[in-house]
Amino acid sequence: MQKIAFRGREFQCEEKETVLDVLVRNDIPIPHSCRSGVCHSCLVKAVKGRPSIASQAGLKETLAHQKYFLACQCIPENFIEVAIADESVNHFVDATVISKKKLSEAITRVRIKTDEVIDYKAGQFLNIKGIKEQIRSYSIASIPSDDFIEFHIQRMQEGVVSTWLSDQIEVGEHLKVSEPVGECFYLGDNKDQSLLLIGTGSGLAPLYGIVSDALQQGHSGEIYLYHGGRTLETIYYRDKLQALAQQHPNFTYTACISDGSIIENTKPGRASQIALTEHPALKNWKVFVCGNPSMVNDTKKAAFLAGASLKDIFSDAFVPAS
Amino acid sequence: MSETLYEKLGGDAAVNAAVDIFYRKVLADDRINSFFEGIDMDKQAAKQKAFLTMAFGGPHNYTGKDMRDGHAHLVKKGLNDTHFDAVMENLGATLKELNVPDDLIAQAAAIAESTRNDVLGR
Numbered sequence: 001m002q003k004i005a006f007r008g009r010e011f012q013c014e015e016k017e018t019v020l021d022v023l024v025r026n027d028i029p030i031p032h033s034c035r036s037g038v039c040h041s042c043l044v045k046a047v048k049g050r051p052s053i054a055s056q057a058g059l060k061e062t063l064a065h066q067k068y069f070l071a072c073q074c075i076p077e078n079f080i081e082v083a084i085a086d087e088s089v090n091h092f093v094d095a096t097v098i099s100k101k102k103l104s105e106a107i108t109r110v111r112i113k114t115d116e117v118i119d120y121k122a123g124q125f126l127n128i129k130g131i132k133e134q135i136r137s138y139s140i141a142s143i144p145s146d147d148f149i150e151f152h153i154q155r156m157q158e159g160v161v162s163t164w165l166s167d168q169i170e171v172g173e174h175l176k177v178s179e180p181v182g183e184c185f186y187l188g189d190n191k192d193q194s195l196l197l198i199g200t201g202s203g204l205a206p207l208y209g210i211v212s213d214a215l216q217q218g219h220s221g222e223i224y225l226y227h228g229g230r231t232l233e234t235i236y237y238r239d240k241l242q243a244l245a246q247q248h249p250n251f252t253y254t255a256c257i258s259d260g261s262i263i264e265n266t267k268p269g270r271a272s273q274i275a276l277t278e279h280p281a282l283k284n285w286k287v288f289v290c291g292n293p294s295m296v297n298d299t300k301k302a303a304f305l306a307g308a309s310l311k312d313i314f315s316d317a318f319v320p321a322s
Numbered sequence: 323m324s325e326t327l328y329e330k331l332g333g334d335a336a337v338n339a340a341v342d343i344f345y346r347k348v349l350a351d352d353r354i355n356s357f358f359e360g361i362d363m364d365k366q367a368a369k370q371k372a373f374l375t376m377a378f379g380g381p382h383n384y385t386g387k388d389m390r391d392g393h394a395h396l397v398k399k400g401l402n403d404t405h406f407d408a409v410m411e412n413l414g415a416t417l418k419e420l421n422v423p424d425d426l427i428a429q430a431a432a433i434a435e436s437t438r439n440d441v442l443g444r
């Protein structure tokens with residue numbers, strides 16, 4: 001097994017252990033959250049040795065070139081000396097809460113203003129630092145021309161950061177957010193293409209940003225948004241989305257409730273199943289899927305088998321921190 | 323220097339075009355798709371790309387031992403010659419669909435075939 005070094009100490013890696021596993025096992029405080037290569041909060045640098053190919057997948061070329069890598073994705077193949085990411089790369093920005101509103105039983109809208117301008121694309125996410133420096137990812141529901149950044153926080157039972165953001169933090173209070181991360185956004189490269197967007201719970205947040213962005217950029221192809229939840233608890237923004245659908249003939253919105261109840265203006269069943277039944281042929285479509293991780297994985301596969309090309313499938317699986 | 327197989331097939335762009343077709347065939351093939359169940363799509367697509375780059379004679383870092391270790395958990399689940407044949411069939415059909423000439427298909431097939439014993443752990 002390989003060895004790694006950090007701040008002058010050497011550590012032995014066990015079978016299949018990642019750089020993050022080794023450091024955490026040795027009580028070295030390295031920021032991390034998803035442990036699945038999504039959030040990028042575990043970004044570190046190799047000052048000696050070469051990080052694995054998998055640990056640099058999805059990184060900006062400039063970062064990969066400087067031998068940055070994701071500690072949670074790197075099973076070392078040679079000796080690596082690891083260093084914390086430079087301040088300029090792993091940058092957190094101060095922000096202030098400017099409004100809070102409950103959108104449904106489980107979802108709270110939080111709007112913030114950052115001290116520095118953040119250059120993001122609608123649908124990307126930011127990492128937010130909790131009171132004890134815990135890091136959690138939250139998707140951006142606003143678009144860059146808005147003068148605030150909007151999040152939709154789904155309150156998780158006993159969830160440290162989501163309950164803090166839903167119940168405790170008040171307007172005027174401060175928090176720290178990272179630079180934008182993620183590849184799930186509208187490219188605007190083909191404005192006639194049909195778009196299919198599927199989300200569960202607060203998975204609507206990035207999709208709402210993407211739809212707003214596409215409409216603002218004058219997307220002319222059809223746009224279908226399916227938002228699902230087990231009950232009405234996690235269904236929100238219905239009025240807004242229905243109004244948007246009236247304004248834009250190429251935009252169609254469907255709310256889906258999966259616990260079997262029949263509710264006016266919603267369809268019974270899972271959002272992903274209803275969407276793929278209504279649109280069984282997805283060749284040349286772009287597909288966006290966000291929310292529950294197993295729903296995201298299954299739906300991506302189903303969309304691919306329905307004809308969507310891999311490069312046209314975008315997603316954010318809301319994997320819990322671990 | 324004469325062109326390598328990888329260059330003749332069209333390099334990285336050809337691999338990207340082939341991944342979509344090949345992966346779709348594999349997932350739709352009931353003889354082998356159970357081996358690919360529950361695996362994250364993006365990671366799996368990256369691995370399909372690694373597989374195709376290798377079969378196309380392109381640059382890769384895999385050794386015979388890597389192939390052995392990488393498929394050992396699948397051999398435990400019953401991976402055998404029929405599954406290997408199915409993958410070979412899907413590879414051939416993918417290249418045909420991309421209008422690759424028969425002699426190049428044969429060369430790619432020979433590269434993939436040469437890994438049989440390692441993949442099947444013999």
Ligand SMILES: Cc1cc2nc3c(=O)[nH]c(=O)nc-3n(C[C@H](O)[C@H](O)[C@H](O)COP(=O)(O)OP(=O)(O)OC[C@H]3O[C@@H](n4cnc5c(N)ncnc54)[C@H](O)[C@@H]3O)c2cc1C
Pocket residue numbers: 034038039125136137138139140151152153154155156157158159160161162163202203205206316317318319320321
């Ligand atoms: C890319 C990305 C984007 C995200 N965007 C959003 C967003 O826009 N809005 C949003 O509300 N959340 C989003 N999340 C999820 C968010 O980052 C947190 O995981 C979530 O808020 C829970 O954090 P917590 O600190 O409250 O819970 P924790 O204290 O981390 O967890 C508490 C307990 O709940 C369990 N748990 C946590 N999440 C789930 C879950 N989804 N299902 C079942 N059990 C769970 C944990 O295993 C643990 O036992 C996103 C995640 C990712 C990776």
Ligand code: HEM
Pocket residue numbers: 354357358361369372373376377384392393396401405406407409410434435437438441
């Ligand atoms: C034809 C010769 C084959 C070659 C050259 C080959 C090559 C590869 C390569 C390069 C990887 C990626 C390894 C990594 O980066 O982790 C891989 C993974 C994989 N292969 Fe193969 N493969 C072959 C045959 C097969 C067959 C016959 C099956 C099953 C039907 C199969 C199923 C898989 C699976 C499921 C993975 C992913 C393993 C995991 O992530 O758990 N392969 N293969």
Ligand code: FES
Pocket residue numbers: 032033034035036037038039040041042043070071072073
């Ligand atoms: S990317 Fe490594 S912890 Fe999220």
